[in-house]
Amino acid sequence: MNFGVIGCGKMGSALVGGALRTGVLTPEKVWGYDAIAAATTEFCRTTQAKAASSLQELAGHCDTFLLATKPHQVRDVLKQLGTALGEKPALLISVAAGIPLAVMEECLPASVRVIRTMPNTPALVGKGATAYAMGSRALPEDGTAAATLFSAVGLAIATPESLLDAVTGLSGSGPAYVFVMIEALADAGVRQGLARTDAIQLAAQTLLGAASMVLETGLHPAALKDMVTSPGGTTIAGIAALEQGGLRHALHEAVSAATHRSKELSSF
Ligand SMILES: NC(=O)c1ccc[n+]([C@@H]2O[C@H](COP(=O)([O-])OP(=O)(O)OC[C@H]3O[C@@H](n4cnc5c(N)ncnc54)[C@H](O)[C@@H]3O)[C@@H](O)[C@H]2O)c1
Missing domain, CATH: 1.10.3730.10 (ProC C-terminal domain-like)
Structure with a gap:
């Protein structure tokens, strides 16, 4: 599995940092891409991950993606990612607050499975509380992958998507x-x-x-x-x-x- 990070800001860096520290990911399997080249460079410097200079390049190298851009950027990013992936099977794990699974699935080809998550800021210090919801195409092993990733930065629990607003209100x-x-x-x-x-x-x-x-x-x-x-x-x-x-x-x-x-x- 090659792991591609789309959006190398606070949440993307915190999650990958935690996963690297706990051995859930290894740097040679991680690729980073941010719309701001300096952010990609900084992410790759601190994590030893590989840098992609475009979403297309990232899509070519990876089969699992962490979507960590701001919510209003998600639709555009996913359309571009979908075009770049074509029919290649992939898993997308989103941390974007408030973007429903159905919207993300609609922006992507049917070969892309989606998981939506709601982490919180203590993930930045390895003490996060994250709930994740499975998309309609996601497989049980995708849920396991998400649980493993978010457990690297705290607690991770599975929940139906309908409860993610309540998770937002609580944790x-x-x-x-x-x-x-x-x-x-x-x-x-x-x-x-x-x-x-x-x-x-x-x-x-x-x-x-x-x-x-x-x-x-x-x-x-x-x-x-x-x-x-x-x-x-x-x-x-x-x-x-x-x-x-x-x-x-x-x-x-x-x-x-x-x-x-x-x-x-x-x-x-
Ligand atoms: N920070 C938190 O505690 C927290 C908690 C829960 C959920 N989230 C979610 O995490 C996501 C990221 O939040 P953050 O705090 O890390 O924000 P951030 O601003 O630190 O990081 C977002 C990054 O995405 C990059 N970006 C913007 N457009 C892009 C594009 N088209 N392609 C690639 N990269 C692009 C930006 O340059 C930036 O580096 C948000 O969707 C937010 O809802 C954050």
Whole structure:
């Protein structure tokens, strides 16, 4: 399998970087192409991948493609890729937000199988959360290839395409919700006398640690919460304040609003 990256920006570079670090890909099998030649050069310098000077050249060398351009560029890119591939069988894995599988399949020849994914920004530091949906022509082994690729930069789960807007509302937009929580916790710590840098580090590490406990123990978050709330103690006093402030409701509303917005944007 030769792996072609279309769009060597942040997401394309992060994914390939993770896959190379974990041995999922090897540099001699990876080709990069970006519309900006300097971006291709930089990508190939950092990853040791081979540079293609056009989409046609990339199509000639590769049979699996990562589509990582901005969403509004997808249709043009896929039409060009389809022309270049002709009837050659290929797999295209797209990270472009909001572009439906049916649209991508329509732009490409029937010999190209498509998988649509929704990663998030922590993929840039190897801690991403990605959901992927299989196109109508995709084979089970294509799903395995996508899962392996995205597992190299975090967690990967399969989902029906109809749930990708919900994924966008939860994990796609979620890092920003958590940044706001970390900032607010740090502010609260500063208010209690902690130095700003200490407060930010303590807040971020607390979220990281709690999240790791959920993932590593497999316990329900409510069970973990119950384990640290002793009767009449400090933690239950803090939780009572969170409940009064409507944190749960605010998170419901955030995911709901972002899911709704994702649906609106996909329909354009
Ligand atoms: N950054 C994220 O955290 C994130 C999260 C989820 C999904 N995504 C998706 O990833 C995709 C890429 O996002 P990004 O943040 O990496 O953007 P980016 O701007 O860093 O990278 C996009 C790259 O595509 C290149 N490009 C533009 N037109 C091209 C063409 N015709 N052929 C080849 N290359 C072309 C650009 O020059 C640029 O280098 C988007 O579709 C976005 O929806 C990104």
